[in-house]
Amino acid sequence: MTPLMLAAGLFDFSFLPRYSSYFIKGVQYTLILSAAAVVLAIVPALLLALMRLSKSRVLRFIAGAYISVFRSTPMLVQLSIVYFGLFSVIILPSYMLFGFIDISMFIPGVVALALNSAAYVAEIFRAGILAVDQGQTEAARSLGLTQGQTMKLIVLPQAVKNILPTLANELVTMIKESSICGTLMGIQELMWGAKTVATTTHIIMAPYLVAAVIYFCINFPATKAIEALERRMRRGDVR
Amino acid sequence: MATSAKPIIEVRGLTKRFGSAVTALDHCDLSIFPGEVVVIVGPSGSGKSTLLRSLNLLETPTEGQVIFEGVDLAGKDVDINRHRQRMGMVFQHFNLFPHMTVLKNLTLAPMTVKGVSQQQAEATARELLKTVGLQDRENAYPIQLSGGQKQRIAIVRALCMQPDVMLFDEPTSALDPEMVGEVLEVMRGLAARGMTMVVVTHEMGFAREVGTRVLFMDAGRILVDAPPQQFFSHPDNPRLSEFLSKVL
Numbered sequence: 267m268t269p270l271m272l273a274a275g276l277f278d279f280s281f282l283p284r285y286s287s288y289f290i291k292g293v294q295y296t297l298i299l300s301a302a303a304v305v306l307a308i309v310p311a312l313l314l315a316l317m318r319l320s321k322s323r324v325l326r327f328i329a330g331a332y333i334s335v336f337r338s339t340p341m342l343v344q345l346s347i348v349y350f351g352l353f354s355v356i357i358l359p360s361y362m363l364f365g366f367i368d369i370s371m372f373i374p375g376v377v378a379l380a381l382n383s384a385a386y387v388a389e390i391f392r393a394g395i396l397a398v399d400q401g402q403t404e405a406a407r408s409l410g411l412t413q414g415q416t417m418k419l420i421v422l423p424q425a426v427k428n429i430l431p432t433l434a435n436e437l438v439t440m441i442k443e444s445s446i447c448g449t450l451m452g453i454q455e456l457m458w459g460a461k462t463v464a465t466t467t468h469i470i471m472a473p474y475l476v477a478a479v480i481y482f483c484i485n486f487p488a489t490k491a492i493e494a495l496e497r498r499m500r501r502g503d504v505r
Numbered sequence: 506m507a508t509s510a511k512p513i514i515e516v517r518g519l520t521k522r523f524g525s526a527v528t529a530l531d532h533c534d535l536s537i538f539p540g541e542v543v544v545i546v547g548p549s550g551s552g553k554s555t556l557l558r559s560l561n562l563l564e565t566p567t568e569g570q571v572i573f574e575g576v577d578l579a580g581k582d583v584d585i586n587r588h589r590q591r592m593g594m595v596f597q598h599f600n601l602f603p604h605m606t607v608l609k610n611l612t613l614a615p616m617t618v619k620g621v622s623q624q625q626a627e628a629t630a631r632e633l634l635k636t637v638g639l640q641d642r643e644n645a646y647p648i649q650l651s652g653g654q655k656q657r658i659a660i661v662r663a664l665c666m667q668p669d670v671m672l673f674d675e676p677t678s679a680l681d682p683e684m685v686g687e688v689l690e691v692m693r694g695l696a697a698r699g700m701t702m703v704v705v706t707h708e709m710g711f712a713r714e715v716g717t718r719v720l721f722m723d724a725g726r727i728l729v730d731a732p733p734q735q736f737f738s739h740p741d742n743p744r745l746s747e748f749l750s751k752v753l
Contacts, residue, residue, distance in 0.1 A: 401596060401598055402602065404563055404594075404596065404600065405594075405596060405600035405602070405659075406614075407563065407586075407589065408561055408563065408589055408592070408593075408594035408672075409589065409593075409613075409614035409618065409666060410586045410587070410589040410590035410618040410619075410666065411586070411613075411614060411618055412586050415617055415618075419613065419617065420602055424603065424604055
């Protein structure tokens with residue numbers, strides 16, 4: 267292939283009218299997949315964070331081990347293990363959600379992403395909890411509140427403020443990372459759509475360029491919005 | 506003093522070490538009787554805050570006992586939360602809950618811990634707010650209050666639990682000078698109504714006028730334990746004389 271052909275492929279967007287549905291459906295799939303993964307990660311992440319902060323050495327070790335494993339191995343490897351390992355044993359029915367989401371693919375994808383995300387979100391929660399002034403805990407405990415009541419009524423409500431922006435960042439990461447689900451398992455998200463259009467039309471580059479532009483148009487404004495949100499929240503941060 | 510009465514708090518051989526290098530408290534003994542106002546003074550790092558914080562086990566003693574109303578709080582089967590309900594604590598940095606209104610700050614513990622009804626808790630809170638002159642701020646958030654107002658609210662928050670003892674950890678140290686008076690005024694009022702109080706402070710005037718006993722601590726030990734008159738007029742301890750010459 268000559269550089270000239272590549273360049274021509276780069277600017278050949280003639281596929282767009284006919285194949286636009288691949289990108290529209292793809293982006294919807296990507297957003298649903300990433301949002302579901304982050305939402306599904308929240309409860310286990312909170313548990314992991316509380317375990318890491320607990321007095322019990324055993325709980326701390328279990329949570330620490332989980333987080334270390336998922337943060338120190340590539341997501342592609344984790345996804346492969348979950349999809350080809352775990353979900354070769356668990357057989358899911360092929361049911362279509364919203365007409366275009368195949369449950370038998372979607373669930374393994376979400377589970378793998380959520381397992382990974384839980385490790386990162388757990389650290390976000392832990393940092394958010396630790397950032398709440400220790401004096402708040404002391405005041406609550408001195409009034410006779412138990413450790414659990416203190417966490418639930420005093421610490422967590424204040425930690426949310428620290429956690430939310432970073433959690434939104436995790437969603438941005440997921441939107442990008444979820445693209446490997448398309449490549450590995452053929453989940454029909456945005457990256458899969460771009461790849462399919464490229465192979466079908468033999469236009470090599472432009473479909474990926476469209477995908478890149480779409481990813482950028484979602485994540486860049488989102489990142490800016492999160493930064494603005496963080497700045498606003500920090501302004502109200504006076505004892 | 507009430508010699509026949511039993512001490513409300515009794516500290517025996519209390520030692521607190523942080524790691525192996527730092528000894529914050531070194532075998533402290535102390536008895537506090539109902540109605541007393543015990544003021545603890547001393548240079549910074551002398552262990553006075555650690556001693557106070559050990560009384561409600563915010564610091565866990567390394568050795569020794571803290572006996573509150575007959576129960577050794579450091580004992581194994583002690584439900585510390587139950588005993589803390591009867592010991593109010595006021596902190597240097599107020600530690601009001603910033604995500605709650607004043608009223609919610611005041612009613613949270615009575616409702617959560619003691620199971621008092623909302624109506625009852627709010628009635629008590631409003632009553633006590635009136636005594637510190639802040640009845641019109643019940644819907645304010647802590648961020649909207651001055652330091653002096655915050656500390657008065659913090660005192661009321663502790664009082665809402667109807668404690669038997671009030672512990673004050675440098676309650677005026679973080680305040681602008683013009684706000685110190687209003688907080689000390691509230692504390693004076695409490696003392697006058699017979700509240701048992703343990704106060705760590707640098708306010709020597711308060712120690713002299715309100716204290717029934719003044720303790721001088723240095724290097725984790727209680728070196729002097731005397732009535733204010735004797736404490737300030739005839740300091741017989743060289744370290745205390747030196748300390749007083751610097752702060753008075």
